[in-house]
Amino acid sequence: MDNSPPPPSNESPPPQPPPPxxxxxxxxxxxxxxxxxxxxxxxxxxxxxxxxxxSCLDGYMNIALEQTEEHVNGVVTNRYGDAFIRGNNVLYISAAEPI
Structure with a gap:
């Protein structure tokens, strides 16, 4: 039985996962x-x-927006000055720009 180390390989090491x-x-x-x-x-x-x-929101996630655009499938379908959205219809709120 040969206990010598294996010959060097020309293969590159597996890629590292991205940092968290x-x-x-x-x-x-x-x-x-x-x-x-x-x-x-x-x-x-x-x-x-x-x-x-x-503009504002409350504990029920009722939302008031200004300069509002409605998007359906990524396409602007309406523009509103002010819009009020009832909280039980809200799935999520996301920042449109980095905060």
Missing amino acids: QATHTGSPTDFLKGVVGKRVIVRLTSGVDYRGLL
Whole structure:
């Protein structure tokens, strides 16, 4: 039995996984307070997106947007000055720009 090390290989080592992405340690409440007055994307349970300036929201996730655009399948279908969205229709709120 030969105990010598194997001959060097011309194969490159397997690729390393990417480093983990930074995670935010703030609470959802901190996020929502941070995006008031900024552009957001609101996705409804129906799949329709509303994009605009988050004017205010309450504990029920009722939302008031200004300069609002309605997007269906990525296409702008309507523009509104102000829009009020009832919270039970909201799937999520996302910052439209990095915060």
